[in-house]
Amino acid sequence: MTAGYQIVVLGSVVPDPLQTLEPVATPQGPALKNEAMLPAVLDPWAAHALFEAANLAAKVPGSKVTLVSLGPKAKLQQVMMAVAQKVPLELVALDGPAGGFTDAHEVAVRLAAAVKALPGLDRGRLLLFGGWESASRGAGVTLQLVGERLEIHDQFQGVDQIAVQAGGALEILERVEGGKHQVSVVAGPPAVLGWATGSLPEPKNNPQIGMANMRQVMPALQRAPAAPVGTAGVEFLSVAVPKAQRETRIVKDASPDEIARELVEWISQD
Amino acid sequence: MEDVLLLAPVELDGALPKGALEALSAARVLAAGGPVQVALLGASVGPAVQALAGLGVAKVLVAEDPALADGRYASDAAAATALAKASGAAVVVAPASSRTSRVAAGVAERIGGRIDTHVAQVSADGGAAVARWYYKQRIEAKLRRKERPWVLLVDPGVAPAARAEGGAAPPVERVAVSIPPPRTEVTGLRAPASGEQTIRPEARLLFVAGAGWTKKQADGKPHPERAEGLIRGFLRASGASLGSSKSLVDQAGEGQKVFAFMSHLNQVGQTGATPRHPKGLATCCHGEEPHVVGWRFIRERRAVNLDPACGWARGKADVLYVADAFAVMERMNALLEAKKGG
Numbered sequence: 001m002t003a004g005y006q007i008v009v010l011g012s013v014v015p016d017p018l019q020t021l022e023p024v025a026t027p028q029g030p031a032l033k034n035e036a037m038l039p040a041v042l043d044p045w046a047a048h049a050l051f052e053a054a055n056l057a058a059k060v061p062g063s064k065v066t067l068v069s070l071g072p073k074a075k076l077q078q079v080m081m082a083v084a085q086k087v088p089l090e091l092v093a094l095d096g097p098a099g100g101f102t103d104a105h106e107v108a109v110r111l112a113a114a115v116k117a118l119p120g121l122d123r124g125r126l127l128l129f130g131g132w133e134s135a136s137r138g139a140g141v142t143l144q145l146v147g148e149r150l151e152i153h154d155q156f157q158g159v160d161q162i163a164v165q166a167g168g169a170l171e172i173l174e175r176v177e178g179g180k181h182q183v184s185v186v187a188g189p190p191a192v193l194g195w196a197t198g199s200l201p202e203p204k205n206n207p208q209i210g211m212a213n214m215r216q217v218m219p220a221l222q223r224a225p226a227a228p229v230g231t232a233g234v235e236f237l238s239v240a241v242p243k244a245q246r247e248t249r250i251v252k253d254a255s256p257d258e259i260a261r262e263l264v265e266w267i268s269q270d
Numbered sequence: 271m272e273d274v275l276l277l278a279p280v281e282l283d284g285a286l287p288k289g290a291l292e293a294l295s296a297a298r299v300l301a302a303g304g305p306v307q308v309a310l311l312g313a314s315v316g317p318a319v320q321a322l323a324g325l326g327v328a329k330v331l332v333a334e335d336p337a338l339a340d341g342r343y344a345s346d347a348a349a350a351t352a353l354a355k356a357s358g359a360a361v362v363v364a365p366a367s368s369r370t371s372r373v374a375a376g377v378a379e380r381i382g383g384r385i386d387t388h389v390a391q392v393s394a395d396g397g398a399a400v401a402r403w404y405y406k407q408r409i410e411a412k413l414r415r416k417e418r419p420w421v422l423l424v425d426p427g428v429a430p431a432a433r434a435e436g437g438a439a440p441p442v443e444r445v446a447v448s449i450p451p452p453r454t455e456v457t458g459l460r461a462p463a464s465g466e467q468t469i470r471p472e473a474r475l476l477f478v479a480g481a482g483w484t485k486k487q488a489d490g491k492p493h494p495e496r497a498e499g500l501i502r503g504f505l506r507a508s509g510a511s512l513g514s515s516k517s518l519v520d521q522a523g524e525g526q527k528v529f530a531f532m533s534h535l536n537q538v539g540q541t542g543a544t545p546r547h548p549k550g551l552a553t554c555c556h557g558e559e560p561h562v563v564g565w566r567f568i569r570e571r572r573a574v575n576l577d578p579a580c581g582w583a584r585g586k587a588d589v590l591y592v593a594d595a596f597a598v599m600e601r602m603n604a605l606l607e608a609k610k611g612g
Contacts, residue, residue, distance in 0.1 A: 140375075179467055
């Protein structure tokens with residue numbers, strides 16, 4: 001590994017988590033009410049994958065981070081104004097719907113084609129990053145599907161840590177049951193890593209990085225090809241917000257002793 | 271009526287994995303009276319095959335190889351693909367786990383099928399249909415697909431575990447698998463560095479600590495050491511599993527005091543886990559919608575909080591105690607210890 005990694009991060013926009021979401025029916029299938037108006041953020045898991053990519057690229061000279069994103073062009077532009085301040089990246093944008101009800105297989109076809117078309121793509125240096133979950137479809141499958149289409153058969157999900165070993169092998173920690181990590185060592189790229197949230201903090205905004213990124217980001221958005229994706233062969237029988245309202249009993253004037261007794265009794269009940 | 275396959279990697283000791291019998295019940299529902307086959311993969315699957323006796327399984331397909339002892343994408347994908355193809359099933363059901371979640375989408379792609387995950391409910395009225403969550407447990411949809419094969423990862427609790435009703439052991443067919451030379455070596459499992467396992471999936475209680483534990487208290491000072499002692503004491507005395515709000519685990523990255531026994535693995539909510547425990551107790555949590563999603567599958571919920579208008583607790587918890595969590599926890603720990611001692 002002398003020339004650095006080509007780290008390709010797949011990620012798109014999702015509604016800001018603080019927004020209340022309401023489904024509506026459209027001719028194209030289910031969607032969110034006022035979806036185009038909802039404030040958006042980069043999907044939290046994809047964002048973390050991006051930060052991990054930048055962290056790794058900073059440690060390995062010659063590495064480059066490319067964010068491949070399929071979403072409505074206007075939303076991508078809005079979100080990139082913030083994301084581009086964080087880490088050095090190159091954007092490849094695809095103009096299409098980013099809603100959760102689109103089919104992961106259709107999205108994967110578009111994303112895999114975009115990755116294959118990256119200039120100078122070198123499988124021997126390629127690390128495909130993304131989130132192991134998303135805050136929209138939340139299926140955790142798109143990254144694997146893209147990996148399969150790229151014939152990458154070393155895949156890891158729920159990744160919390162990557163470390164480059166002497167000789168270029170990569171030690172990878174994946175979340176498994178019981179709050180543990182499975183530790184694997186892969187010989188090197190190519191590999192697919194679906195990131196959990198790891199332990200890296202979100203990088204602070206850096207206006208210099210932002211200015212450098214935006215010189216490439218704006219043209220990338222302007223030339224974003226249309227990438228229509230739909231719901232494939234899915235027939236949605238119903239789409240609804242679950243009824244979750246509970247009658248909360250508010251206990252205001254009880255002493256800590258009384259509360260503790262009540263809670264211990266409650267805990268002890270089968 | 272659909273031909274349905276239950277696909278399950280076995281445990282290291284060859285036993286059926288947790289959740290396999292629930293997934294088998296789900297497979298039976300989807301089969302709507304049609305045959306259900308089971309495919310097992312692992313280094314040695316004997317105990318799992320024996321456990322399937324009397325469960326009405328039409329046939330057991332088996333892929334055994336030392337390379338299948340650990341969950342590894344390349345080998346698991348090769349074996350699961352061979353098993354799914356050999357079964358000819360239209361619907362492939364697998365219990366959701368870290369191992370199946372890693373590989374199921376790749377298998378769907380290889381067999382020319384489609385996949386849906388986090389399946390929370392199955393039915394066969396008018397054809398196989400499933401319910402699953404979107405937008406991180408905030409919207410629920412019921413759907414069916416035209417495409418086959420259809421791979422489904424079913425969440426725990428999707429159906430009651432299948433029970434043996436007597437009858438002969440199912441016939442076993444070995445499936446040859448060509449496993450590619452490994453580029454990945456699984457070297458083992460690593461537990462949290464704190465030496466104390468605080469994530470206990472089998473616990474009856476989820477205890478969630480929020481960022482309030484590290485904030486200034488009534489005397490104008492934070493008391494993180496006291497908080498740490500109270501939380502650890504409660505976990506030991508109650509056997510609860512520990513969850514955390516995002517704001518608390520994020521403090522490590524922001525240079526603030528963070529509890530040594532807590533990591534992002536403990537995080538519940540929008541970007542964390544959505545654990546399943548019968549009861550949940552939240553303390554010092556002030557999150558709203560993002561936090562609520564982490565509680566979607568907790569049946570009984572109580573909270574201790576100084577804010578009677580807390581957006582997370584009102585309407586989401588069954589009981590909100592407006593009180594100082596430090597004082598309440600101290601007394602709870604004493605009561606639990608006394609109970610143990612008595």
